[in-house]
Amino acid sequence: MIQQTADDLRSRRQTSLGLTTTTLSRIAQLDVSLHAFITVTVESALVCAQQADAELAAGHDRGPLHGLPISVKDLLDTRGVPTTGGSALYRGRVPETNATVVDRLEAAGSVLVGKNNLHELAYGVTSANPHFGAVTNPWNRKCTPGGSSGGSAAAVAAGLVCGAIGTDTGGSIRIPASFCGVVGLKPTYGRVSRHGVLPLAYTLDHVGPLAATVRDAAVVFNAIAGHDPADPTSSRRPVVDFVPVEGCSIRGLRVGFPENFFFERLDPDVDVAVRGALARAQSLGVQLTPVRVPDMEAFNVVARVIQLAEAADVLGPLLERGTELGDDVRSLIVQGRLVAAADYVAAQRLRRGYQREFAQLWKDVDCLAAPTTPLTAPEIGHTTVSLGGPDEDVRLAATRLVRGINLLGLPALSLPCGLSRSGLPIGLQIIGPAFEEASVLNVGAALEDAGVGVPPCPAL
Amino acid sequence: MTKNWRAMAQAQGLDLSADEWERVAPALDALDQAFRPLAGQITAGVEPAFQFCAEEDAE
Numbered sequence: 001m002i003q004q005t006a007d008d009l010r011s012r013r014q015t016s017l018g019l020t021t022t023t024l025s026r027i028a029q030l031d032v033s034l035h036a037f038i039t040v041t042v043e044s045a046l047v048c049a050q051q052a053d054a055e056l057a058a059g060h061d062r063g064p065l066h067g068l069p070i071s072v073k074d075l076l077d078t079r080g081v082p083t084t085g086g087s088a089l090y091r092g093r094v095p096e097t098n099a100t101v102v103d104r105l106e107a108a109g110s111v112l113v114g115k116n117n118l119h120e121l122a123y124g125v126t127s128a129n130p131h132f133g134a135v136t137n138p139w140n141r142k143c144t145p146g147g148s149s150g151g152s153a154a155a156v157a158a159g160l161v162c163g164a165i166g167t168d169t170g171g172s173i174r175i176p177a178s179f180c181g182v183v184g185l186k187p188t189y190g191r192v193s194r195h196g197v198l199p200l201a202y203t204l205d206h207v208g209p210l211a212a213t214v215r216d217a218a219v220v221f222n223a224i225a226g227h228d229p230a231d232p233t234s235s236r237r238p239v240v241d242f243v244p245v246e247g248c249s250i251r252g253l254r255v256g257f258p259e260n261f262f263f264e265r266l267d268p269d270v271d272v273a274v275r276g277a278l279a280r281a282q283s284l285g286v287q288l289t290p291v292r293v294p295d296m297e298a299f300n301v302v303a304r305v306i307q308l309a310e311a312a313d314v315l316g317p318l319l320e321r322g323t324e325l326g327d328d329v330r331s332l333i334v335q336g337r338l339v340a341a342a343d344y345v346a347a348q349r350l351r352r353g354y355q356r357e358f359a360q361l362w363k364d365v366d367c368l369a370a371p372t373t374p375l376t377a378p379e380i381g382h383t384t385v386s387l388g389g390p391d392e393d394v395r396l397a398a399t400r401l402v403r404g405i406n407l408l409g410l411p412a413l414s415l416p417c418g419l420s421r422s423g424l425p426i427g428l429q430i431i432g433p434a435f436e437e438a439s440v441l442n443v444g445a446a447l448e449d450a451g452v453g454v455p456p457c458p459a460l
Numbered sequence: 461m462t463k464n465w466r467a468m469a470q471a472q473g474l475d476l477s478a479d480e481w482e483r484v485a486p487a488l489d490a491l492d493q494a495f496r497p498l499a500g501q502i503t504a505g506v507e508p509a510f511q512f513c514a515e516e517d518a519e
Contacts (some may be wrong), residue, residue, distance in 0.1 A: 203509070301494040308491075319474070331483040334476065338468050338488060348498040348508035355509065 002162050002216045006064040009056060016056075020049035020111050023069040027114065027160055033141065036151040038074045039082050040114040042282045045069070047112045055109070060240040064120045064219050065163075066109030072165040073152050074115035076123050076207075077196040078102050085198045086118040086148075086179050086322045090133040099196025099400060101165060101207055106421030110224040111236075113161060116151030120326045121315060122167055122200045123333075124148055125175050125398045126380070130326040134380055137180060138457045139424055146176035146398065147154045152210050153180040157457050163211040163220040167197060169204045170307060170374075172403030174414040177210055179377035180428025181416040181454045183217045183444065184210045184301030186402075189409030190235035192221075200308035202233075203348075204303065204406045214415055214444035221437065235435070242438050246447035251285030253443065256365035262401055265387045265419035267373045273319045273418030273426040274371045281369065284450055286443035289365050294357045299404030302347045302354065306407070309344040312336025351407055358408055362433045367443055372414040372427030373398055401429065411437045415444045416454040462489050 008014040024042055031037050052067035077083050077095035079102075084090040098106070105112065117135050119127045127150025133152040137143040138158040144153045144269040151167025153176030154163050166173040168186040170246050185208045192207040198207055209220035221242050228234045247278025257278060263271060315333045318325060325333070361368070362458040373386055375397055382389040405412045410431055417428035428447070465485050469476060472501065 296497050297494075300490065301498060304491060305495055308480050327480075327483070331480060331487070334469070334474060334480065335488055335491075337472055337474060338465055338484075343495065343499065345508050346502060347495070347503050348510055349506045350498055351504050351509040353503070 001212050002064055002068060002219045003164060005067070005068055009322060010061070011330055014112060014436065016052040017046065017047040020045050020069055020104050020113065021046070021066065023113055023160060030160065032338040033136060034138065035117050035129070035135045036152055036154040036158065038084055038086065038117050038132045039265070040150070041081055041112055044081070044234065045111050045113045050113050052109055052111060054375065062107070062109030064221055065105070068162040069113045070105060070110045070163045070220070071114045071147050071152065071161045072102060072105070072112065072118050073118050073167055075118060075167055075198045076102055076165060078112070078115065081115065082103050083198070084132070085122065085131050086120045089318055091131070095196070096253055097196065099212070100193035100230055101224045102196065104224050105165070110223070113124050116155055116164060118138070118151055119148035120329050122169065122172060122309060123315070123329045124393050126178070127151060130379060132363075136380070136450055137377050139181060140377065143424065144179065144377050144380050145238070146179035146377060148172040149210065150228050151174045153177055153182050153184065156182045156210050156212055157181070159457070163209055163216055163341070165220070166205045166210050167230045168208060168406065169200045170303060170406055173206070173208050173210060174402045174412060174427065174429060175398050177414040179425065181425030182210055182212055182459060183214050183416070184208065184414045185217050185221055185437065186405070186412045187225065188235070188411045188438055191237070191411070191435065191437065192224050192235050193231040193234050195228055195230040199314050201268035203310065206406065208408040212450050214413070214441055215243055215299065218441045219281040219313070221312040225437075226327060240438055241413050242441055244442045247449070248446050249285070250281065250289060250443055250446040251343050253367070254287045254365045255281055255360060256368040257288050258368060258370055259290050260291045260292050262293065262370035265389050265392075266371060267376060267387060267420070269420035270374060274428055277417040277447060278369055280450050280452050281447060284446060291368070292362055293361065293368070294403045295353065296437055299354055299407050300400065302350045302419050303340060303403045303407040304352070305343055305347040308332065308336035309339040312339065328391050334372040350453065351369070355408055356410045366432070367436070367440060368431040370429050370431070371401055373402070374400055376420045376422070376424035377428060405431055410434055411440050413440045413444050415452070416450065417452050417455055428452070463492060
């Protein structure tokens with residue numbers, strides 16, 4: 001889709017100004033009930049679009065994102081544009097500089113049309129923001145889009161932007177991608193700069209793209225990936241062109257099929273759709289290999305201990321203004337304050353061991369395929385879900401299959417692989433070895449080419 | 461045996477309402493009960509992942 005629009009701009013069938021004007025008009029129309037945006041940057045977007053048209057006319061081509069409308073989660077600093085983190089405490093906070101990712105999107109010529117709504121302070125999975133409105137799911141307005149990057153996913157699903165940026169500390173890109181029927185990539189830890197992004201948990205935070213297709217996500221990823229000296233955790237590994245070629249093959253690839261954990265306690269529709277996608281992969285020549293994964297429940301527990309402690313360090317000072325925090329976020333910050341320092345260190349030691357244990361899998365397979373979430377988007381306000389066992393907290397259920405991958409820092413892609421009987425999207429997760437985003441995207445693109453996906457989101 | 465979260469909170473000057481305790485204490489109890497056996501399995505010589513790299517030999 002991005003490539004088609006880029007072609008249209010270059011052949012003058014469309015202009016960036018026209019595209020941006022239409023985008024802003026649609027946002028004004030739909031966001032009244034979608035709540036996917038906290039700030040819409042109307043004036044600067046129109047100026048930027050005019051500049052993009054002028055540059056293209058002058059032969060200055062910045063690449064496939066040049067002149068295309070995009071949005072970023074309101075957790076990333078934008079020069080001169082309010083950046084709230086979805087919190088009333090940061091209402092009116094206007095950064096003087098851009099996050100590195102925003103700088104890179106600007107350099108790629110994209111047109112920032114707004115800042116996406118999110119779960120308050122990125123600390124939750126519903127995006128039911130008490131200060132800026134509950135983001136709704138474009139597929140069913142009674143349902144949550146997931147979170148915390150719910151506004152980013154909803155904006156993409158509604159066709160408002162060509163791509164959006166999200167962050168993922170315990171699944172916050174992949175969960176909304178799964179619930180909203182879009183593609184989301186959590187890159188390897190260190191692959192995309194976190195500089196200028198309000199932190200939640202230093203050693204678990206990742207920044208990545210959401211888009212309508214795997215190749216679109218790869219185009220956005222191309223623009224933002226790579227070393228940033230301003231981020232001390234940024235990797236110096238060289239980047240490649242991450243966009244899968246047309247007709248990319250996955251024949252002979254060893255795709256791990258987890259026999260334990262990932263296919264337990266699923267909504268039956270999720271189970272059927274993901275297995276169907278794996279069957280499609282087999283038909284493309286993939287070698288589907290059964291594997292037993294380590295104790296992912298333990299990974300989740302350790303990741304939660306680390307996240308609680310690190311987030312309490314970041315957000316703890318906000319407790320003094322507690323009445324301006326949502327109840328759920330305040331509760332999590334308090335919990336983090338009560339995690340013992342020794343337990344945090346123990347969790348980080350366990351993490352090291354788990355990293356080594358999980359890496360053994362890559363001797364036998366090139367990637368893993370699993371559901372992204374065990375359920376489809378629940379209705380807004382639902383706090384528990386029953387998935388073939390005792391009732392489960394929706395937050396724990398939504399993060400169950402994704403959180404452990406943050407602990408490992410591995411790249412993971414979520415792409416839609418079907419609809420439930422009630423018409424809600426289902427996500428397939430492809431997990432790869434560290435810095436193997438290109439392989440993960442290649443698998444996703446090949447499946448997409450073979451028809452794995454969902455139809456366009458019904459008109460809003 | 462569950463920890464006395466209320467005493468720990470008070471020691472830190474955290475003043476929580478009864479409603480807040482209903483959210484906080486059960487969640488902490490559950491997490492602590494799950495974490496304690498794992499912490500007991502740590503083997504000597506394993507360093508914490510403070511300078512975390514997604515790949516063992518990455519810089």
